[in-house]
Amino acid sequence: MQYRKFPATEEEVSLFGFGTMRFPVIDKDESRIDEEESIRMIRTAIDNGVNYVDTAFMYHGGHSEVVVGKALKDGYREKVYLADKFPVWMIRQAGGIEALFEEQLRRLDVDRIDFYLVHALDQTLWKKVKEKGVLPYLLQLKKKGKIGKLGFSFHDDLSVFKEIVDEFPWEFCQIQLNYIDTEFQAGVEGLRYAGERGLPVIIMEPLKGGKLTEDLPESVSEVWNRSENKRSPAEWAFRYMADFPEVLTILSGVSTMEQVRENLAIFSNEEPLGLNETDRLLVSEAAAEYQRLTKAGCTACRYCMPCPQGINxxxxxxxxxxxxxxxxxxxxxxxxxxxxxxxxxxxxxxxxxxxxxxxxxxxxxxxxxxxxxxxxxxx
Ligand code: SF4
Ligand code: SF4
Structure with a gap:
């Protein structure tokens, strides 16, 4: 397993981070996780060097935290950095900031969360975080040792990202990035901006929810086939992300044991993962091909909204x-x-x-x- 050092510490985090948003489920019901298989998947990953497991209050209707907690019994908790997220929008419903955090500890059955993120920040939620006094409370939790490192995950545009990075002494952040979304939300510029300010970055959606790996368009396969390195589409996408030194870990929300094993094989490569110049050109050709296949040139400007029928x-x-x-x-x-x-x-x-x-x-x-x-x- 390849690892990256958390800046200014001796802590090493596996480059493959285990995401738990897409556990296998029963009868297509997102709230009914196939627990036995999910626990087996997490433990197989940990047995093979993965030491970062990420969950959130909302994943699988709250069941992800419970299943992660079960998977980390029998000595597995001590082998990993456990990451969880604070859903600001749930404060009132959950009975306050403290009740929400305590509920997370209860579901996970742990007394500490190593990487704690304020979840899915955008401009509106960031305002709410400041109004509700969330950060002073989280700093107290950190002082008491209930939280390790404090960070945020992000879904808005670049200028909001920069503002959030600059307004609080965060220790890390998490953004959505892959080789076709380089200018989407924080994008590559955001990644570099965080890196320059000493914030290690955790990557989510490196495979765009599996869309960069499942049933490739022929023209994209043709691009990959031109390389003398025979790599799976997942490996290309992970290598693209690993090429950035700012990246601490790459979250992969695995749904099957096969995906766990495929990821383990990729991230256990003897050579550091990354790309050479020829590879980089090929990745930009694949990205351009995806761009060419886009049918409707919608810029997401939202001028058409609201729709009287409520359509998004x-x-x-x-x-x-x-x-x-x-x-x-x-x-x-x-x-x-x-x-x-x-x-x-x-x-x-x-x-x-x-x-x-x-x-x-x-x-x-x-x-x-x-x-x-x-x-x-x-x-
Ligand atoms: S107005 Fe609506 S449909 Fe047209 S580009 Fe903007 S978001 Fe897309
Ligand atoms: S109902 Fe259809 S046509 Fe009318 S605004 Fe909504 S999306 Fe557009």
């Missing part, structure tokens, strides 16, 4: 594009169902075309909604 138009169009870009139909459909509640789905479109009048890209949104509904909402 930019997100629906993003799934429409993903369908044609990735050919990863199973993974894309699963994410569509998780991301878009029934009352925001494109089948509600009445073809009123209000959105089309407001769209600066002149997209035929109502046609796209019809086609997207056919792709995703019909059995």
């Amino acid at each position: 138009i930019p997100v629906a169009i993003d799934y429409y594009n993903q369908w044609y870009r990735f050919h990863a139909y199973r993974a894309t459909k699963r994410d569509f169902e998780l991301d878009l509640p029934g009352d925001q789905r494109p089948s509600r479109c009445t073809e009123c075309r209000e959105c089309e009048e407001k769209c600066p890209q002149k997209l035929p949104v109502s046609d796209i909604m019809r086609e997207t509904a056919d792709l995703f909402e019909k059995e």
Whole structure:
């Protein structure tokens, strides 16, 4: 297993971080985790050198924390850095900041969380964090030893990322990044910005939820086939991320034992993972190919919103594009169902075309909604 040092410490974190957002489930029910298999997967990873396990209050409707807690019994807790996240938006519902944190310790059945992240910060949540006094409370927990390192995970644009990095003495951060989303949210610039300020970065979605590995479009496979190094699409994506020295660990939300074993093989490579100049060119060609396969040039500007039927138009169009870009139909459909509640789905479109009048890209949104509904909402 390859490891990266946490700056200014002797602590070494495995480059493969075990993500627990996509455990195997029973009967497609996200709240019914196949516990036995999930525990076996976590322990196999730890037995083979993984020492970073990441969960969150919300994953699998709260069951992920419970299953992680069970997996870390029998001496496994001492072998890993345990990461969990604080959902600011749940404070009131959970009965306050303290009750929320205590609930997490209870579910995990531990008395300390090593890497604690304020979850999914964007501009609105960051404001709320400051208003609610979340950080002073978390600093107290840190003083008492209940939290190890304090960081945040992030979903907004680059300027908000920089603001959050600069406004608090964070110890690490977590961003979404892969070789096709280099300018999305914090992006590569955000990664470098954090690195320059001494913050190690944890990467999420390195495979874009499996879409960069499942059923590749032929033209993308052709790009990879041109390399004399025979690597799986997952290895290309992980190597792209590992190439950045700012990266501490790369989270992979594995769903099967096969994926665990594939990742273990990649991250246990004798040579440090990374890319040479020829490889880098090839990765940018693959990214450009995905770009070329994008059907609707939606910029997610949201000028079309709100839709009188409540449809989340930019997100629906993003799934429409993903369908044609990735050919990863199973993974894309699963994410569509998780991301878009029934009352925001494109089948509600009445073809009123209000959105089309407001769209600066002149997209035929109502046609796209019809086609997207056919792709995703019909059995
Ligand atoms: S055309 Fe469809 S998507 Fe556009 S505003 Fe009307 S109902 Fe909403
Ligand atoms: S206005 Fe057009 S480009 Fe902007 S989010 Fe809506 S559909 Fe996309």
